[in-house]
Amino acid sequence: MTAVHNARPLVQARNVHKSFDQLEVLKGIDLNVMPGEVVAILGPSGSGKSTLLRCINHLEAIHKGYIEVDGEQIGYRVRNNRLEKLSSSGIARQRRKIGMVFQQFNLYPHMTVLQNIIEAPVGVHKENRKDAIENARRLLDRVGLSEKTDSFPRQLSGGQQQRVAIARALAIKPKLMLFDEPTSALDPELVGEVLATMRDLASEGLTMIVVTHEISFAREAADRVVFMDGGHLIEMGKPEDVIGNPQHPRTQAFLSRFL
Amino acid sequence: MNETAVVKAQPSGGADFRDVATAHTPFRTGRLVLWVILALVVANFAWIVAHNENFGWPVVARYFFDPTVISGLYVSLGLTVIAMILGIVLGLAVAIARMSSDRLAKSFASLFIWFFRGTPLLVQLIFWYNMSTLFPQLSITIPFGPTLASWDTNSVITPMAAAIVGLALNEAAYMAEIIRGGLLSVDRGQTETAEAFGMTKARALWRIIIPQAMRSIVPPTGNQLISMIKATSLVSVIAMADLLYSVQSIYNRTFEIIPMLLVAVIWYLLITSILNVGQSYVEAYYGRSDRRNGEAAKPAAATDEASH
Numbered sequence: 393m394t395a396v397h398n399a400r401p402l403v404q405a406r407n408v409h410k411s412f413d414q415l416e417v418l419k420g421i422d423l424n425v426m427p428g429e430v431v432a433i434l435g436p437s438g439s440g441k442s443t444l445l446r447c448i449n450h451l452e453a454i455h456k457g458y459i460e461v462d463g464e465q466i467g468y469r470v471r472n473n474r475l476e477k478l479s480s481s482g483i484a485r486q487r488r489k490i491g492m493v494f495q496q497f498n499l500y501p502h503m504t505v506l507q508n509i510i511e512a513p514v515g516v517h518k519e520n521r522k523d524a525i526e527n528a529r530r531l532l533d534r535v536g537l538s539e540k541t542d543s544f545p546r547q548l549s550g551g552q553q554q555r556v557a558i559a560r561a562l563a564i565k566p567k568l569m570l571f572d573e574p575t576s577a578l579d580p581e582l583v584g585e586v587l588a589t590m591r592d593l594a595s596e597g598l599t600m601i602v603v604t605h606e607i608s609f610a611r612e613a614a615d616r617v618v619f620m621d622g623g624h625l626i627e628m629g630k631p632e633d634v635i636g637n638p639q640h641p642r643t644q645a646f647l648s649r650f651l
Numbered sequence: 652m653n654e655t656a657v658v659k660a661q662p663s664g665g666a667d668f669r670d671v672a673t674a675h676t677p678f679r680t681g682r683l684v685l686w687v688i689l690a691l692v693v694a695n696f697a698w699i700v701a702h703n704e705n706f707g708w709p710v711v712a713r714y715f716f717d718p719t720v721i722s723g724l725y726v727s728l729g730l731t732v733i734a735m736i737l738g739i740v741l742g743l744a745v746a747i748a749r750m751s752s753d754r755l756a757k758s759f760a761s762l763f764i765w766f767f768r769g770t771p772l773l774v775q776l777i778f779w780y781n782m783s784t785l786f787p788q789l790s791i792t793i794p795f796g797p798t799l800a801s802w803d804t805n806s807v808i809t810p811m812a813a814a815i816v817g818l819a820l821n822e823a824a825y826m827a828e829i830i831r832g833g834l835l836s837v838d839r840g841q842t843e844t845a846e847a848f849g850m851t852k853a854r855a856l857w858r859i860i861i862p863q864a865m866r867s868i869v870p871p872t873g874n875q876l877i878s879m880i881k882a883t884s885l886v887s888v889i890a891m892a893d894l895l896y897s898v899q900s901i902y903n904r905t906f907e908i909i910p911m912l913l914v915a916v917i918w919y920l921l922i923t924s925i926l927n928v929g930q931s932y933v934e935a936y937y938g939r940s941d942r943r944n945g946e947a948a949k950p951a952a953a954t955d956e957a958s959h
Binding site for chain 2: 449451480481484485486487488490492494496498500501502503511512515516544545546564
């Protein structure tokens with residue numbers, strides 16, 4: 393299924409297994425994501441799609457297989473020809489090139505919008521504060537919230553909060569963006585503004601992995617659609633194939649609910 | 652505007668009288684009577700206390716700013732501040748240790764809390780004060796190896812040192828649990844987000860978690876601070892000249908026990924009242940992001956929000 397490219401994949405997952413206690417949620421996932429590619433992961437709840445996303449930046453540790461991002465194995469390093477677990481600061485360093493947007497936005501409620509955005513650039517990436525603020529204003533402008541700079545998250549609607557969260561993730565100039573059901577916690581009338589922002593990013597060549605229930609977004613903005621069910625990667629391909637003409641019965645059953 | 656509306660509505664049965672905008676609060680006679688009775692009782696009680704010669708108010712006034720009392724007050728306040736700061740710092744360390752996944756740190760923290768919460772503060776203070784009878788010499792040694800340095804216990808553990816160590820360690824045990832409760836109250840997603848952005852654990856704690864935990868840490872800490880001020884009166888048993896000890900030293904001489912205790916009581920009340928005011932300011936500071944139209948927000952935010 394995997395397309396043949398000359399370039400090296402930005403994300404490589406090989407035979408990824410993950411269990412919570414007795415429950416195996418990922419049962420051998422293989423996935424490559426090329427630089428600039430937008431991959432949408434679809435699937436019923438409990439299919440393991442969010443878990444897979446969270447394994448990519450090691451918010452969850454996997455139990456078997458390996459995951460590589462930008463040439464580095466996530467969570468581990470090789471020393472003296474042996475694989476050893478990275479320290480928490482080593483993992484923190486690996487995460488710095490991966491941006492993440494959460495279902496519940498997770499803005500820092502005690503900080504203003506601007507402080508939320510410059511926190512990681514200034515505090516983690518040691519960027520000059522002035523440059524970080526300038527960049528934050530540019531990003532806020534881009535997500536259409538330049539007048540909310542000094543508001544606190546609680547003063548914003550859900551859609552506005554999620555757009556700030558996207559700006560916050562972009563502020564670290566990530567090589568890869570992970571979206572974990574970014575519109576699932578939003579009122580229906582607020583979904584559009586967030587998806588529009590994400591569509592912009594997709595068209596600008598940012599590498600994105602998006603776990604979503606928005607079939608139309610997957611069809612229009614994704615380069616590739618992955619369908620997961622029961623911890624397996626069941627179907628993968630161009631959106632028009634997977635969504636337009638699904639081969640696997642479970643994909644068909646899942647998609648039929650959205651038509 | 653209202654009037655016209657009411658007039659218009661009259662023919663159809665005065666329905667607009669039911670518009671809550673026209674409502675007023677009825678006068679509650681019973682409540683007023685209760686207030687008057689209460690006020691009379693309180694005033695009468697105050698008058699009785701003020702005119703009871705046994706309270707010795709002139710003596711209270713004479714000794715209120717007595718140099719002995721004031722220096723005792725300084726000792727009480729100084730002890731409170733130092734023991735509280737040490738208690739909070741140590742308590743934070745113990746709380747973090749207790750929440751860590753490291754088995755050693757976790758069990759050491761639990762042991763610390765178990766011991767210092769489980770024994771009376773008064774007993775702890777007396778133990779520290781009498782440390783020299785248990786360990787006449789304090790030494791730094793390599794376990795089972797040579798001694799690097801050694802001191803006479805009595806020269807290290809002065810009454811002041813015993814008081815500070817005793818109060819601080821006891822406080823640390825309580826603060827550890829308060830701080831742990833505060834840290835646990837912060838949404839798990841916040842830690843996760845900080846981690847996802849590549850923050851180290853220390854930075855996530857300091858920048859993201861602790862500021863949010865402060866909202867639930869501050870009120871019980873205010874409680875602790877007030878308890879601490881009163882707990883410092885226990886050090887009078889180990890010959891520390893705190894506020895209580897100083898009024899005792901005066902009434903041992905003059906036998907004006909009640910008036911001198913009143914001096915101490917009024918000082919304790921004054922300090923705790925000031926602290927209450929301070930606490931409400933601190934609480935307001937850490938709750939500022941909660942007010943929907945905080946000073947930072949433009950008025951436009953509210954209207955804009957409604958349109959979304």
